[in-house]
Amino acid sequence: QAARLEQILQPVFSLARHCGGEAAIISVHGVNWLTVSVAQATDAETVCLWLAKLWPTDLAVESSDPQQILIRRLLAEFPSMLASTAECPDWSGAIRCSDLALFSRLSEILQQRLPVPAPMLIPSDTAGPVHSLHQPESHGDNGLLFFMPLPGETEGDIVAAKALAALYQPAFYHWLREELSVGYVVSCHYQQFINTPGILCVLQSPGYDCQQLSLWCQQFFSRMTAQVEQLAEAPQVNAPQPLHHHRSILRAMEQLDPLIRAAACPEQQQTPSVVRLQQLHNYWAAHTEEAIQLSCGRPVQ
DSSP states (O other), rough: HHHHHHTTTHHHHHHHHTTOOOOEEETTTTEEEEEEOSSSSSHHHHHHHHHHHHHHSOOOOOOSSSGGGGGHHHHHHHHHOOOSSSEEOOOOOOHHHHHHHHHHHHHHHHHHOOOOOOOEOOOOOSSSSSSEEESSSSSEEEEEEEEEEOOOHHHHHHHHHHOOOOOOOHHHIIIIIIIIISEEEEEEHHHHHHHHEEEEEEEESSSHHHHHHHHHHHHHHHHTHHHHHHSOOOOOOOOOOOOOHHHHHHHHHHOOOOTTTHHOOOOOOOOOOOOHHHHHHHHEEEEEEEEOEEEEOOOOO
16 A cells, blocks of 8 residues: 555656655554645645645555455555554644644635544454464465564563564574475564564464464464573664654654654664563563454355
């Protein structure tokens, strides 16, 4: 959807750049953000007029080969399972403008010409059973997202999770891709969806059903316990780059979502203690049955 929207709005992006500004679509924690910034009042009004004119009413994406995008489709669907807000529209926006009259004109253009969907109820209770989507065909790959949410929400816990992810990924890949040859996609990394951080295991396999893929993910955390217990120091984690260099865009994004600040302006990360890594790993190893899972594939025969 983001790629199609970017293609449709290319005239808007070109116009913004021609005016000395910038426009882009970026993804933050599984949420797509359209960002536009221009300096002159007349340019801002023109850009908004074109944005409203070109904005599509339908962003449904069809694919001739669903297997090619199986994991991408699951990843696109996953954030809605974790949404913690009770009511959430398909889109929302923020305008930052120093000219009150211009602000009113821009607001009127967008409100009158862009379709505003009715709020939709999104369930907030995501814990519990596996969410499974079975394909009707008797052939095709099986895909699984296996997500272990972070039990704490402090910055130290996030850094510890990223350090563990640096330890998990090579071991996960070696066991399931090189030793067992499970399938094409084998990944275990830190991920944050909306406001829920954690460890995400991703598997796509032509030969093993989703139940088996899930069992391997659960076993993996137990297999890693001995290695984590023997750690002498925490693995190094690369510091993230700032999300967006344009301050006005960052401030507008923060107005829509205050939680964006940590992602937008990451601070220097501290090295977590080995004890904290071990505590966090042991928690996940003991709670694998509570993982949030989304699968797509053939039913178990």
